Amino acid sequence: MKVSSSAARALMWIAGVGLFLSTSVSAKAILGVDLGSLYMKVALVQRGAPLEIVTNMHSKRKTEQMILFDQGTRFYGADASSLLARKPTKTPGGMSVLLGRDEDHPSVKVLSERHYPIIPVYNETRKGLNIPIDGGKQSYSPEELTAMVLHYAEEITHHYGKEKGNTYGDITDCVLTVPSFATQAERQALLDAAELAGFKVLSLIDENTASALNFGMDKTFEEPQIYLFYNMGASSLQVSVVKFHSYEVPESKYSKKMKRVGSIEVLGKGWDATLGGMEFDNRIVEYMADHFNREWRKARGHDKDIRDIPRAMTKLRLQANKVKHVLSANQEIPVHVDSLHDDMSLSIQMTRAQLEELCDDLMERAVAPVHSALVAANLTLDDVTAVELIGGGMRVPKVQSGLAAVLGEKELGMHINSDESMALGAAFFGANISTAFKVRQVGLTDINPFPISISLENLESDKKTSNDKEVWSKQATVFKTNGKIAVKKTIAFTHDEDVHCALDYAEPETLPTGSKPELQRYKIKGIAGFAKEMEEKGLGKPKVSLQFELSQSGITSLIKAEAAVEETYTVEVEVEVEDDEDKASNETGAADETTERKTEETKDASAETTEQSTEEAEKADNETKAGNATTDTEKPKKKTKMVEKEMKKTHKKVLDVEEYHVGKIQPLSKELKEEYKFNIAELARMDKERMLLEEAKNQLESYIYKVKNKLSDEEEMISKISTEEQREELSKLTTAAEDWLFDEGDSADVATVKAKYEELAKPAEKVWFRLSESTARPEAVQALKDKLKETEEKLNKWFEGKDYITDDEKADLASKFEAARKWVADKEDEQAAKASHEDPAFSSEEVPGQMQPIMKLVTRLMKKPKPKVEKQDTAEKADNKTSAEANETVKTNETEKVESPSDEKDAAEETVPGGEEL
Numbered sequence: 037m038k039v040s041s042s043a044a045r046a047l048m049w050i051a052g053v054g055l056f057l058s059t060s061v062s063a064k065a066i067l068g069v070d071l072g073s074l075y076m077k078v079a080l081v082q083r084g085a086p087l088e089i090v091t092n093m094h095s096k097r098k099t100e101q102m103i104l105f106d107q108g109t110r111f112y113g114a115d116a117s118s119l120l121a122r123k124p125t126k127t128p129g130g131m132s133v134l135l136g137r138d139e140d141h142p143s144v145k146v147l148s149e150r151h152y153p154i155i156p157v158y159n160e161t162r163k164g165l166n167i168p169i170d171g172g173k174q175s176y177s178p179e180e181l182t183a184m185v186l187h188y189a190e191e192i193t194h195h196y197g198k199e200k201g202n203t204y205g206d207i208t209d210c211v212l213t214v215p216s217f218a219t220q221a222e223r224q225a226l227l228d229a230a231e232l233a234g235f236k237v238l239s240l241i242d243e244n245t246a247s248a249l250n251f252g253m254d255k256t257f258e259e260p261q262i263y264l265f266y267n268m269g270a271s272s273l274q275v276s277v278v279k280f281h282s283y284e285v286p287e288s289k290y291s292k293k294m295k296r297v298g299s300i301e302v303l304g305k306g307w308d309a310t311l312g313g314m315e316f317d318n319r320i321v322e323y324m325a326d327h328f329n330r331e332w333r334k335a336r337g338h339d340k341d342i343r344d345i346p347r348a349m350t351k352l353r354l355q356a357n358k359v360k361h362v363l364s365a366n367q368e369i370p371v372h373v374d375s376l377h378d379d380m381s382l383s384i385q386m387t388r389a390q391l392e393e394l395c396d397d398l399m400e401r402a403v404a405p406v407h408s409a410l411v412a413a414n415l416t417l418d419d420v421t422a423v424e425l426i427g428g429g430m431r432v433p434k435v436q437s438g439l440a441a442v443l444g445e446k447e448l449g450m451h452i453n454s455d456e457s458m459a460l461g462a463a464f465f466g467a468n469i470s471t472a473f474k475v476r477q478v479g480l481t482d483i484n485p486f487p488i489s490i491s492l493e494n495l496e497s498d499k500k501t502s503n504d505k506e507v508w509s510k511q512a513t514v515f516k517t518n519g520k521i522a523v524k525k526t527i528a529f530t531h532d533e534d535v536h537c538a539l540d541y542a543e544p545e546t547l548p549t550g551s552k553p554e555l556q557r558y559k560i561k562g563i564a565g566f567a568k569e570m571e572e573k574g575l576g577k578p579k580v581s582l583q584f585e586l587s588q589s590g591i592t593s594l595i596k597a598e599a600a601v602e603e604t605y606t607v608e609v610e611v612e613v614e615d616d617e618d619k620a621s622n623e624t625g626a627a628d629e630t631t632e633r634k635t636e637e638t639k640d641a642s643a644e645t646t647e648q649s650t651e652e653a654e655k656a657d658n659e660t661k662a663g664n665a666t667t668d669t670e671k672p673k674k675k676t677k678m679v680e681k682e683m684k685k686t687h688k689k690v691l692d693v694e695e696y697h698v699g700k701i702q703p704l705s706k707e708l709k710e711e712y713k714f715n716i717a718e719l720a721r722m723d724k725e726r727m728l729l730e731e732a733k734n735q736l737e738s739y740i741y742k743v744k745n746k747l748s749d750e751e752e753m754i755s756k757i758s759t760e761e762q763r764e765e766l767s768k769l770t771t772a773a774e775d776w777l778f779d780e781g782d783s784a785d786v787a788t789v790k791a792k793y794e795e796l797a798k799p800a801e802k803v804w805f806r807l808s809e810s811t812a813r814p815e816a817v818q819a820l821k822d823k824l825k826e827t828e829e830k831l832n833k834w835f836e837g838k839d840y841i842t843d844d845e846k847a848d849l850a851s852k853f854e855a856a857r858k859w860v861a862d863k864e865d866e867q868a869a870k871a872s873h874e875d876p877a878f879s880s881e882e883v884p885g886q887m888q889p890i891m892k893l894v895t896r897l898m899k900k901p902k903p904k905v906e907k908q909d910t911a912e913k914a915d916n917k918t919s920a921e922a923n924e925t926v927k928t929n930e931t932e933k934v935e936s937p938s939d940e941k942d943a944a945e946e947t948v949p950g951g952e953e954l
């Protein structure tokens with residue numbers, strides 16, 4: 037690639053990932069956010085930096101997807117999770133898993149089965165889940181909670197940027213990851229959450245696809261390669277079969293040189309929507325709970341179940357996760373949970389063998405999706421080059437060995453930083469979509485595993501049936517199984533009634549358990565009216581075209597609905613004839629009228645059909661017009677005749693579409709979105725208030741320590757400018773403020789804390805002031821005296837030989853010197869009359885200003901022009917006199933002015949009576 041040097045500077049090569057970032061656009065940041073189900077990862081694309089993972093306030097590369105609602109404000113990430121065991125009912129987590137699902141969904145039901153402290157409840161009004169916080173004192177939808185987490189992702193990024201000296205303005209553009217089996221309801225709920233957070237989602241992307249993109253974006257494969265991406269996360273397992281290959285394209289539009297471009301194609305997907313790391317954890321939890329119950333019941337003689345104690349179960353879950361991780365690397369671990377409940381501790385020994393036995397039945401589930409993904413791709417294991425393991429769940433040794441057994445010789449690759457590849461891939465994907473970035477050319481195609489169909493029937497089907505007519509209906513698959521996404525498809529049919537269109541998953545049994553098959557419902561109106569209109573014109577039934585889109589984000593919708601009728605008609609058009617046919621010229625005149633009439637008709641028709649006329653109609657229009665023009669202007673020149681021609685014209689009508697939803701799970705209504713946005717803003721306000729309050733308290737606290745320290749550290753100096761009484765008063769105030777801060781101050785508001793600060797700061801600052809002034813003031817006075825003397829001397833020298841400085845001006849200057857000296861003398865007297873512990877008569881700050889009147893006058897004198905030598909001037913002036921006599925005085929002035937700058941320069945160079953130092 038050849039670029040000019042300035043262009044080369046404007047294009048920065050981003051090491052490692054092959055990003056070209058153009059500096060011609062304003063600074064911009066795009067986020068790739070992988071919410072995960074427990075931990076969120078955020079990747080950042082920005083100008084002049086490599087694609088990178090954003091570290092959070094605790095310098096961690098992943099952030100707990102968790103919020104603690106406490107005392108009216110929110111805490112995120114580690115700040116929330118560190119208090120999870122103490123405040124389990126106030127700390128919802130993993131909210132993104134609840135998006136677009138109902139309480140019967142396995143991933144939701146599992147929360148009550150596993151005795152989580154917070155159980156989502158279905159809300160009929162909302163048509164979705166709500167999550168009660170603190171036993172129902174507050175309640176939020178998964179969309180709201182996810183919006184808060186996403187908003188926190190933005191905050192983390194700002195914080196990260198600030199640490200590196202970057203500011204991004206508003207960060208809104210992002211790409212979010214979703215599981216490959218996410219349904220439309222789930223995807224839509226995530227998009228709604230992002231909207232609530234103020235994000236602009238460039239696209240959603242499947243987790244594995246993002247991972248594959250991150251893996252392949254800087255590689256070129258000479259030969260096509262099939263990779264298997266095996267991704268066991270915390271709550272689910274996804275397997276994707278991906279083909280990497282490359283092809284040649286010209287380097288640029290104008291170049292014949294070729295370059296290789298990588299291409300990534302997702303061929304098949306398999307999954308187990310509920311098998312993840314948490315399932316393994318849960319087996320350990322169950323084991324520990326059973327063990328504790330036995331001991332507990334034996335000791336207390338009851339048959340209670342520890343599973344009913346949310347706080348204890350939260351502790352066990354945290355412990356189980358640790359146990360699982362330790363057993364991934366070790367054969368054995370002692371497990372101890374101190375005072376788990378009822379003054380009893382849990383103390384056991386666990387081995388890896390035990391864990392494997394507990395999870396034995398999961399192993400089969402762990403490999404099944406490998407097969408289904410291959411089937412979907414119509415490939416066998418033999419076609420697979422290598423397997424890449426991603427996600428945390430695959431760290432379980434048994435899962436790896438189970439996989440290895442199935443995959444045989446295949447290498448189990450762990451080249452990808454498994455926790456981060458999804459976020460990084462998503463960010464790269466976003467940069468590719470955004471026009472603000474120029475990225476390495478890589479092709480990517482993804483597929484949709486669930487076929488989508490429509491069923492059509494008449495909107496007013498009841499009337500029809502009573503009429504004994506056959507009920508009209510139609511079914512069609514719009515998007516087939518494993519078809520490409522980011523495509524449009526049009527369904528067309530001939531019909532004369534308004535229709536109802538239901539968009540659904542065609543094979544609900546292929547969806548993950550608990551998913552709902554309904555996508556969208558549409559009432560399509562305007563067909564009947566249009567059909568009638570056409571019938572009156574003697575035309576046939578309209579052809580209805582419905583265009584559907586399966587977007588890059590995996591959302592299917594009706595994007596265009598039109599009805600059209602084609603009309604065939606004839607026009608007479610003028611055609612040129614051979615020169616020798618004289619008669620022709622005569623026909624032209626008569627034909628002219630017909631042509632004109634036809635034009636009128638065409639216009640009429642196009643007005644009726646409301647929409648833009650089709651090409652044929654336009655052409656007819658043009659031709660007739662052209663015919664007109666010829667006959668009008670150059671009748672005699674061209675010999676033409678009129679012939680009849682068959683024309684086609686399409687009458688079109690854009691149909692009215694009213695969309696709505698059905699089913700148990702529905703996307704947020706407009707009103708609800710507004711309500712949620714308001715709630716979130718309100719929470720943000722309260723968070724901010726808490727931050728300000730904390731700041732004010734910190735400020736007061738550190739001031740208290742400052743006063744204390746200063747009073748003891750600088751005791752000697754302070755005693756010179758204060759009385760014993762003053763010092764004692766200050767000391768008392770300090771102690772009082774400290775006591776207040778840790779007592780009433782705890783619940784005080786910002787204003788009160790600030791008032792308390794003032795109460796202490798006012799007398800303290802007076803003391804500090806006297807302390808600093810006790811040296812600064814005499815220094816300033818001395819400096820002024822010196823300056824006065826020095827300036828006066830320099831001026832006297834400068835006056836030499838400058839007769840144009842008048843005596844009056846000199847006297848004026850002298851009086852100003854006098855005034856300054858008098859001010860100093862007076863102030864010194866005044867101060868001498870004061871005690872050192874009183875407020876001083878003047879401050880060091882006022883002193884230098886006394887030079888100002890003097891310097892102002894000096895500057896003016898320096899600018900005063902030298903008297904000029906008048907010679908040519910007069911001659912020139914005389915020349916101009918006649919032309920502008922009335923303006924003579926003005927002109928004269930102007931002439932003088934013109935000359936003065938040179939004088940000024942002279943003066944400046946000659947310099948300078950103390951001027952530059954002042």
Ligand SMILES: *[C@@H]1O[C@H](CO)[C@@H](O)[C@H](O)[C@H]1NC(C)=O
Binds near residue numbers: 166
């Ligand atoms: C259901 O949701 C609506 C809308 O958010 C809310 O006003 C209502 O209070 C909720 N009902 C319950 C029982 O939580």
Ligand SMILES: *[C@@H]1O[C@H](CO)[C@@H](O)[C@H](O)[C@H]1NC(C)=O
Binds near residue numbers: 414
């Ligand atoms: C699957 O692959 C085989 C062999 O490559 C091919 O013959 C067959 O048509 C493919 N089936 C489908 C449904 O694509």
Ligand SMILES: *[C@@H]1O[C@H](CO)[C@@H](O)[C@H](O)[C@H]1NC(C)=O
Binds near residue numbers: 469480481
């Ligand atoms: C990048 O964008 C181009 C143009 O839209 C598209 O053809 C290509 O598949 C995209 N690549 C990736 C990695 O998203």
Ligand SMILES: *[C@@H]1O[C@H](CO)[C@@H](O)[C@H](O)[C@H]1NC(C)=O
Binds near residue numbers: 618619622
């Ligand atoms: C023009 O047409 C008229 C009748 O339509 C005919 O009488 C006349 O002769 C024609 N003139 C020429 C020049 O062909």
Ligand SMILES: *[C@@H]1O[C@H](CO)[C@@H](O)[C@H](O)[C@H]1NC(C)=O
Binds near residue numbers: 651655658
């Ligand atoms: C008709 O003419 C207009 C401008 O005169 C032009 O823009 C348009 O493309 C023409 N249409 C056809 C069908 O030739």
Ligand SMILES: *[C@@H]1O[C@H](CO)[C@@H](O)[C@H](O)[C@H]1NC(C)=O
Binds near residue numbers: 909912913915927931
């Ligand atoms: C006289 O007039 C001419 C042009 O009008 C101008 O260029 C010149 O500066 C004038 N001279 C004086 C002395 O104003």
Ligand SMILES: *[C@@H]1O[C@H](CO)[C@@H](O)[C@H](O)[C@H]1NC(C)=O
Binds near residue numbers: 919920923926
């Ligand atoms: C005098 O000068 C001013 C500004 O240069 C001009 O607007 C005005 O017309 C002049 N008057 C005459 C009488 O030339």
